[in-house]
Amino acid sequence: MTDSTGKFGVGGLHHLGIPNRRQFFQLGAGAAAGWTLSGSALAQTERPSNPPNKPRGQVIAALSQEPTVFHPLMPGIEVDQGVWWQVFSPLWFIDPEGKFVPDLAREVPTIENGGLSADGLTWKIKLRSDVKWHDGTAFTAEDVKFSLDLINNPDFRVRSRVGHSLVKDITIVAPDEIHWRMEAPYSPYMSILSLTFIVPKHILEKVSDPNASPFHNAPVGTGPFRWGERVPGDHIQFNAYAGYHGKGPYLERLVFKYIPDLTVLYTQFRTGQVDYTGTQGILPNFVQEAKALKGRKIFVSSTSSVEHIAPNLEFGPFADRAVREALYLAINKQAIIDALNYGLPLQTESFVPQQAWSFQQGLPQHKYDPAKANALLDAAGWVRGSGGVREKGGVKLEFTNSTTSGNAVREQTQQLLIQDWRAIGAAMRVNNMPAAVIWGDYWQQSKFNSVIVGVNFMLGSDPDVTPRFGSGAIPAKGGRGYNTYQYQSAEADRLLAEGAKQFDLAQRRTTYGDLQKLIRNDLAILPLFQAFIAEGVKEGLQGFSPNINTSSNCWNVREWYWA
Amino acid sequence: MARYVLNRLAQAVMLLVIVSAIGFAILHLAPGGPLSQFAASAQMTQEDLDRVTKQLGLDRPLPIQYLDWFGRMLKGDWGRSYRDGEAVLSVISSHLGATLELMTTATIVAVLLGCWIGILGALRRYSLFDSLATVGAMIALSIPTFWFGLITIYVFSVTLGWLPAGNRETVGDGSFLDLLHHLIAPAMVLALVETAMWGRFMRSSMLEVINQDYIRTARAKGLPEWRILTVHALRNALLPMITVAGLQFPTLLGGALVAETVFTWPGMGRLFLDSIGYRDYPVVMGILMFSAIMVLIGSLIADILYAVVDPRIRVG
Numbered sequence: 001m002t003d004s005t006g007k008f009g010v011g012g013l014h015h016l017g018i019p020n021r022r023q024f025f026q027l028g029a030g031a032a033a034g035w036t037l038s039g040s041a042l043a044q045t046e047r048p049s050n051p052p053n054k055p056r057g058q059v060i061a062a063l064s065q066e067p068t069v070f071h072p073l074m075p076g077i078e079v080d081q082g083v084w085w086q087v088f089s090p091l092w093f094i095d096p097e098g099k100f101v102p103d104l105a106r107e108v109p110t111i112e113n114g115g116l117s118a119d120g121l122t123w124k125i126k127l128r129s130d131v132k133w134h135d136g137t138a139f140t141a142e143d144v145k146f147s148l149d150l151i152n153n154p155d156f157r158v159r160s161r162v163g164h165s166l167v168k169d170i171t172i173v174a175p176d177e178i179h180w181r182m183e184a185p186y187s188p189y190m191s192i193l194s195l196t197f198i199v200p201k202h203i204l205e206k207v208s209d210p211n212a213s214p215f216h217n218a219p220v221g222t223g224p225f226r227w228g229e230r231v232p233g234d235h236i237q238f239n240a241y242a243g244y245h246g247k248g249p250y251l252e253r254l255v256f257k258y259i260p261d262l263t264v265l266y267t268q269f270r271t272g273q274v275d276y277t278g279t280q281g282i283l284p285n286f287v288q289e290a291k292a293l294k295g296r297k298i299f300v301s302s303t304s305s306v307e308h309i310a311p312n313l314e315f316g317p318f319a320d321r322a323v324r325e326a327l328y329l330a331i332n333k334q335a336i337i338d339a340l341n342y343g344l345p346l347q348t349e350s351f352v353p354q355q356a357w358s359f360q361q362g363l364p365q366h367k368y369d370p371a372k373a374n375a376l377l378d379a380a381g382w383v384r385g386s387g388g389v390r391e392k393g394g395v396k397l398e399f400t401n402s403t404t405s406g407n408a409v410r411e412q413t414q415q416l417l418i419q420d421w422r423a424i425g426a427a428m429r430v431n432n433m434p435a436a437v438i439w440g441d442y443w444q445q446s447k448f449n450s451v452i453v454g455v456n457f458m459l460g461s462d463p464d465v466t467p468r469f470g471s472g473a474i475p476a477k478g479g480r481g482y483n484t485y486q487y488q489s490a491e492a493d494r495l496l497a498e499g500a501k502q503f504d505l506a507q508r509r510t511t512y513g514d515l516q517k518l519i520r521n522d523l524a525i526l527p528l529f530q531a532f533i534a535e536g537v538k539e540g541l542q543g544f545s546p547n548i549n550t551s552s553n554c555w556n557v558r559e560w561y562w563a
Numbered sequence: 564m565a566r567y568v569l570n571r572l573a574q575a576v577m578l579l580v581i582v583s584a585i586g587f588a589i590l591h592l593a594p595g596g597p598l599s600q601f602a603a604s605a606q607m608t609q610e611d612l613d614r615v616t617k618q619l620g621l622d623r624p625l626p627i628q629y630l631d632w633f634g635r636m637l638k639g640d641w642g643r644s645y646r647d648g649e650a651v652l653s654v655i656s657s658h659l660g661a662t663l664e665l666m667t668t669a670t671i672v673a674v675l676l677g678c679w680i681g682i683l684g685a686l687r688r689y690s691l692f693d694s695l696a697t698v699g700a701m702i703a704l705s706i707p708t709f710w711f712g713l714i715t716i717y718v719f720s721v722t723l724g725w726l727p728a729g730n731r732e733t734v735g736d737g738s739f740l741d742l743l744h745h746l747i748a749p750a751m752v753l754a755l756v757e758t759a760m761w762g763r764f765m766r767s768s769m770l771e772v773i774n775q776d777y778i779r780t781a782r783a784k785g786l787p788e789w790r791i792l793t794v795h796a797l798r799n800a801l802l803p804m805i806t807v808a809g810l811q812f813p814t815l816l817g818g819a820l821v822a823e824t825v826f827t828w829p830g831m832g833r834l835f836l837d838s839i840g841y842r843d844y845p846v847v848m849g850i851l852m853f854s855a856i857m858v859l860i861g862s863l864i865a866d867i868l869y870a871v872v873d874p875r876i877r878v879g
Contacts (some may be wrong), residue, residue, distance in 0.1 A: 266720060
């Protein structure tokens with residue numbers, strides 16, 4: 001067991017002097033059986049100021065969801081991405097500052113370096129020639145072509161073809177260079193490729209069924225860690241890949257430990273059984289206590305997810321902008337942030353995270369103003385009827401609000417909303433459902449009145465929200481996206497189309513800035529706050545770096561090491 | 564006896580068919596589905612979801628899906644998990660060991676301790692021991708497992724640091740002592756409730772037996788008390804316990820939903836919870852069928868044992 005400084009237990013005892021009762025117990029039992037003492041048995045005993053020359057030590061990262069999808073091109077959730085980052089590599093990735101950093105590619109293609117044609121239609125990618133798959137086979141442009149072809153293979157159960165379906169005429173110029181043509185200019189593809197992990201042709205071309213093969217449960221990649229073992233329902237172990245082409249890995253072993261209950265997860269972090277708390281991190285109510293723990297560091301960082309009230313804009317009262325504005329003014333957002341979320345999240349007015357290059361400063365700030373809300377509704381013709389509930393033209397200002405059952409904070413938020421909105425003559429009823437129910441047809445086919453949901457609107461780090469706010473992306477109307485709000489705006493469509501064609505950052509910033517102003521003005525969503533995650537690491541574990549541009553803060557475990 | 568067993572087996576098969584049809588219908592008719600988890604993320608559009616739904620065959624009419632599943636199951640193909648693509652039987656077997664380890668330990672402790680408490684309570688009826696055992700059993704049966712589990716973790720892991728706060732083993736260790744170290748707390752929590760239950764059953768069974776005429780006769784014959792207890796009383800008092808054990812058999816393999824979650828124990832209970840949460844239909848159906856088979860086997864074994872142990876019982 002590592003002690004509070006991240007040292008190996010027995011080594012630590014020598015430094016600490018008299019062992020405590022727990023250490024004594026472990027020492028005695030361990031001595032009796034030649035017991036390897038620890039969750040982090042390989043953690044280091046010395047304190048180098050720099051990363052070690054060769055991989056050393058182990059990290060146990062606790063996850064509240066179990067990774068189960070190991071083929072990086074198949075449908076998976078955020079926690080699966082944590083595995084993909086260890087085993088596979090993309091052509092390039094986005095660092096915490098939002099910069100593209102080459103990985104399997106030698107350089108990130110731009111118009112300036114000739115990687116992209118001025119019209120954005122021709123892509124020329126130069127690849128590293130020193131990369132080897134975990135089984136020793138050389139990585140080449142064939143693998144990139146195979147991955148893109150596989151994504152567009154109709155028999156393959158791919159996660160998404162957004163962007164990829166535009167790729168045509170793939171040409172392998174050399175083992176380390178590949179070109180293709182895009183059917184239409186699509187600048188978000190840079191960002192999509194940053195989360196597209198390349199798979200090995202030499203293994204997958206031999207399988208008869210691309211959706212089921214031994215590779216799916218024992219993947220081979222070019223990433224910093226090789227697949228070790230998986231004990232279903234318990235943990236996955238990765239071992240350092242000595243031939244990794246990038247920085248690191250500095251750890252000998254990485255273990256993803258599945259602990260479904262967040263209280264138990266925190267307890268195991270507290271008792272030292274795990275070194276890092278990932279996925280949903282530490283519950284907000286434990287954050288203050290966790291910060292006081294000896295030998296632990298707590299990182300509270302923003303995520304890309306924006307917690308908001310999603311109105312169904314085709315549902316009676318919500319079609320009226322005045323209603324949406326009145327409801328928004330009547331929400332005591334600060335109380336929700338402070339009282340229910342311990343003051344940890346950031347207030348926001350945009351769907352774009354505040355750390356992103358595309359974030360629009362200076363959007364109109366929300367102000368809790370029930371009097372103004374009442375006046376707005378009065379002016380819009382919503383008059384108070386029986387029971388104090390407003391109505392207009394026979395339509396009552398009453399609606400349901402839904403969220404995932406058992407999400408205590410959101411359920412408490414609903415109670416505050418009921419109070420806030422009752423004060424302006426709006427009646428809200430709670431209609432919560434289990435996750436598998438609410439996020440099914442109820443959400444996808446816009447069968448809700450309103451929902452509290454956290455959504456990451458970004459495509460990697462790209463602000464293209466065509467699938468979220470485009471008129472053609474409404475599933476309930478046969479659209480190809482997830483515009484479940486049923487938001488329709490000709491101006492938004494124009495801006496989205498323009499932004500997707502632009503490759504100049506300054507131009508794109510302006511375009512998406514205008515879009516944020518428009519969405520804020522239309523109140524297509526009622527933003528509550530930009531979500532946060534509180535993660536804990538043991539003191540001595542270096543290199544942890546939250547990255548808002550990925551779904552998993554395990555994106556750079558290759559650079560973690562014990563000091 | 565052979566005819567009896569064959570009859571029971573035929574009934575069991577019919578029952579399995581009914582259970583599978585009802586289970587399949589309820590599971591698939593419940594709102595939501597295996598792809599709901601992707602709907603709130605930005606990674607898959609409605610078009611992507613529709614495509615995958617079709618690829619998984621979930622767009623077909625329910626009866627067709629059921630017949631397809633049932634037909635494959637008859638051939639020994641229980642399907643593949645929607646989550647990790649593993650064969651269902653392989654998924655179940657990978658969790659079975661952990662559950663067996665935990666439940667068997669807890670049950671052995673509970674049976675030994677519970678029977679001892681029950682017998683002693685019956686022999687010393689209304690004594691201080693009996694009263695304490697009765698109150699203790701009521702408390703143990705009333706405490707929610709998750710609460711007792713969390714308290715156990717708080718006291719023995721967080722405060723005293725004697726036991727790990729969950730997990731089946733230390734990754735990379737897995738020695739016998741390490742496994743034992745991790746087993747103590749969850750087994751203790753589960754055994755507490757089971758001990759109380761076995762104690763109550765044993766007490767009432769024993770009480771019924773020791774008041775029978777043949778016990779009085781044995782005493783009148785001048786037999787020593789230990790012989791009356793072991794040969795005459797205990798043998799008969801244990802008979803109803805066979806039924807209890809038969810009903811407990813599926814529980815041994817079915818796992819403990821709450822304890823496995825609180826103690827991060829990778830067993831069948833947690834697999835079932837996770838699979839329900841993700842609407843992993845093949846795995847949920849697999850567990851359902853597996854449990855149903857175990858219930859039928861358990862009750863069949865109990866009936867047969869009953870007939871073997873008690874010559875008064877005749878089957879035909």
